[in-house]
Amino acid sequence: MADIKPTMDDDGVMDFVADGYCVLEGVVDSAFNLRCKDTEPGPAKELVGSPDFIREVLLHPKVAGVVRALLGKNFLVPTGGHHHLFEEPFEGQNWHSDGISGGGIEIAELQCYYYPMDVNLEDGPTIILPGSQCRAVNRDAIAHYGNIVGQIPLVVKAGTVAFTRYGIWHKAGPKLSYNPRSMVKFSYRRQSPPQRDWLIDSEKVPEYVDRPGLHYTSGVESYRDLRRRIHTWNWLCGLSEEESMVFDRWRPSYESGTRPVEEMTI
Numbered sequence: 001m002a003d004i005k006p007t008m009d010d011d012g013v014m015d016f017v018a019d020g021y022c023v024l025e026g027v028v029d030s031a032f033n034l035r036c037k038d039t040e041p042g043p044a045k046e047l048v049g050s051p052d053f054i055r056e057v058l059l060h061p062k063v064a065g066v067v068r069a070l071l072g073k074n075f076l077v078p079t080g081g082h083h084h085l086f087e088e089p090f091e092g093q094n095w096h097s098d099g100i101s102g103g104g105i106e107i108a109e110l111q112c113y114y115y116p117m118d119v120n121l122e123d124g125p126t127i128i129l130p131g132s133q134c135r136a137v138n139r140d141a142i143a144h145y146g147n148i149v150g151q152i153p154l155v156v157k158a159g160t161v162a163f164t165r166y167g168i169w170h171k172a173g174p175k176l177s178y179n180p181r182s183m184v185k186f187s188y189r190r191q192s193p194p195q196r197d198w199l200i201d202s203e204k205v206p207e208y209v210d211r212p213g214l215h216y217t218s219g220v221e222s223y224r225d226l227r228r229r230i231h232t233w234n235w236l237c238g239l240s241e242e243e244s245m246v247f248d249r250w251r252p253s254y255e256s257g258t259r260p261v262e263e264m265t266i
Helices: 010-019 030-036 051-058 061-071 219-236 241-247
Strands: 021-024 082-086 109-115 126-128 160-165 170-172 181-189
Touching: 010 021, 010 061, 010 219, 021 061, 030 051, 051 061, 061 109, 061 160, 061 181, 126 160, 219 241
Parallel strands: none
Antiparallel strands: 021 160, 082 181, 109 160, 109 181, 126 170
């Protein structure tokens, strides 16, 4: 059994809870990146499931260390994936989210992007929208949006692995070059109940420290984002719903306090 050590601390996990993504720049060995350059586009089960890919990418200590921190010790390793390869110039994709977005406060899956080649702005990089991972949307309803303030183009070096929370809004940007733009997508999944299973200084669970509000949100949506983040953080730390409510400092006072119905008399 592979013994994977977590590489994120409380602060790093809080960042991920808020942003829905993190990036390890150029972490995969250059020799292995070159070996992946000629992979055919489409389903990549043979590549992703190969012993070399497992060793060099999926269970690379720095890559797997992030997964270990966010999904727990006994996470599920992907055995397949998809190679997205764009070679000709094109206008780019529409904004979309994969699967079912806004699925709740839990972090049960990480959708990852591995780039075996450099990606420059003119190559049509993946563009993600930080903080969008919790927004339940009709996919067709966001397709017409153009650029959104706060979007991040993943202009990266070869060997980069990006981790995103499943459901984050993303798209391929407009491609102006004839340089091949390669990205291998795959997902890890949670198998065990959450607990504060990363690098910690104290056994005491710290209160969630919020990050700056998103540029594209109103005051009401910023409030909702904070509430989601608090509950996601508490869930990751393994707190029960009752324990979590102690930290829910933004819940209106008139909503606090409950009693079982069997204790009520009328």
